[in-house]
Amino acid sequence: MPRPRAGPARDGRIVEGAAHSLPQPRAGRRGCPLSAVASALRPTGAARHVVKLGIIGAGSFTNRILLPSYERAESVHVAAVADIDGEAAKRTASDFGIGQAFDDPHALLTSGVVNAVHIAVPPVHSPDVTEAALAQGLHVISEKPIATSVDRARELWEQARQAGVVHAVDHEMRFDPAMTRIRRLVADGFIGEPRLVTVNAVLSVGIMPESPLRLRTWYDSHSLGGGFSQQVLSHIVDLTRSLFGDLEPLADASEMTVPAKPSADAPNELEACAADDVAVLIGRLPSGGLAVLSGSWVVGHGAGMAWDMRGSEGTLVLDRDGTLRGGRNGDPLDLIAGDDADRSIVTTLASSDEWQPLLIGLVEEFARAIGGESGPFTFATFEDGVRVCESVAAMGARHAGPHHT
Structure with a gap:
């Protein structure tokens, strides 16, 4: 998760700017053919509704993960793509054959060339950009968290409902x-009533x-949307x-065990961190069972994520x-999913091009929803984003310190 370059001005303003006309787009960078996973996630049958999308933010995540997936x-x-660093926006547009580049997110939002946006800027900036997009009646995909406070997240959810647009959060792991x-096994009653779910991510x-x-970086600032939680x-x-x-939160604990890191601007100097790096959450499931979710991103021998799900059956x-x-x-544990086509991609928690099929699954569903299909859909909505904020937004708050952008 490298530090994104993109975002509105540091004081929250949307800076003035204009579109940059680019040379005739060249073919985008194409990798190997889609895996069986990606093919399985594609809609079949009805004609596809093609969404004209703008991306806000031309940082590393956009160039490394988002755009190769959207291709x-x-x-x-x-x-179109927008970034307050106009040169970054133009480079990204040129690299991926995107027709227009803007040095002002608001200019893209009001340009009329898109009917949806994917907002990929640091969380401290994304709510204002999301609000501006909703005011233009645009469908929105937001990175998580959708806001750094529960109240702000609820405001965005209500604004999205009032706008009558399709709204999604990039929780692409749902498509693993x-x-x-x-999800299918649980719905079919394979484990019965869930009694204890434990998840550990190291x-x-x-x-x-x-x-x-x-x-x-900002990942070490709770107030800017960072922290493990x-x-x-x-x-x-x-x-x-x-x-x-x-999930009904019952108890939580979080700690900041690494109090300072080398500064991104001056690596020979230490700068205080202001966010949790170890966290535990206990919640009650609808069945009455418990979920214990824990992890850290500052421990050795990081091995990813493991799930243990035990029920009445x-x-x-x-x-x-x-x-x-x-x-x-009463029966032994047998292998259910281990082949390449059904093996989990996300348990390593190592975001890479292997995750592209998951994002493709999300955006294809997003497009179908915009096209008028009624679902059911797998993607997370702003309502889901609010529920997640209610669980984690306060966990690292006591570690919050000075802003760092």
Whole structure:
């Protein structure tokens, strides 16, 4: 999760700017053919509704993950990109054959060239951009968290409802093959009434020498949307909700065990951190069972995410290597998902091009919803974003310190 370059001005203003006309777009960078996973996520049958999309933010995440995925999505055409760094926007547009580049997000939002946007700027800035997009009647995909406070998240959800647009949060892990299998098994009663769900995520990205996150960035500022609880535990909360239903928070604990990191601007100097890096959340499931969600991103031998799901009738275990095992009570645990087509992609928590099929699944559903299909859909909405904020937004608040942009 490298530090994005994009975002509105530091004081929250939308700066003035204009579109930059570009040379005739060249063919985008195409990789290998889509995997069986991506193919399975594509809609079939009815004619596709093609969405004209704008991307707000031309940082590393946009260039490394978002745009290579959008190139392979058949129902979305990326028509414009905006970044307050106009040169970054033009480079991204040139690299990916995007027709227009803007140095002002507001100029893109009011340009009339898109009917939807994907907002990929740091969380402290994204609510204002989201609000401006909703005011223009644009459909929105937001990165998580959708806001850094519960009240602000609720405001955005209400504004999206009033605007009558399709709204989504980029919780792409919902489209993981193993998670899809688990969701179906749970719905079919394989484990019966869920009694105990434990999830543990251990990562080393905050301490490894080669990781961008070993430096002090906004990811180490709770007030800017950073911290383990808002950046990683939020995904786990959302997955738990998508598999088992709403999660009622009962207790939580978080700590900041690395008080300072080398400054991103001056690596030889230490700068104080202001966000949690270890967190635990206990919640009650609709069945009355408990979920215990825990993890850290500053521990050695980071191995990813493991799930253990026990119910009145059976058990499901998703190992860190991506294999899914399960069994009814009294029977041994047998392999359920371990082949390449159904092995979990996200258990390693190592965001890479392997995640592209998951984002493709999300944006194809997003396009179908814009086209008028009634679902049911798998993607997370702003309502889901609010529920996640209610669970994690306050967890690292006591560690919050000075802003760092």
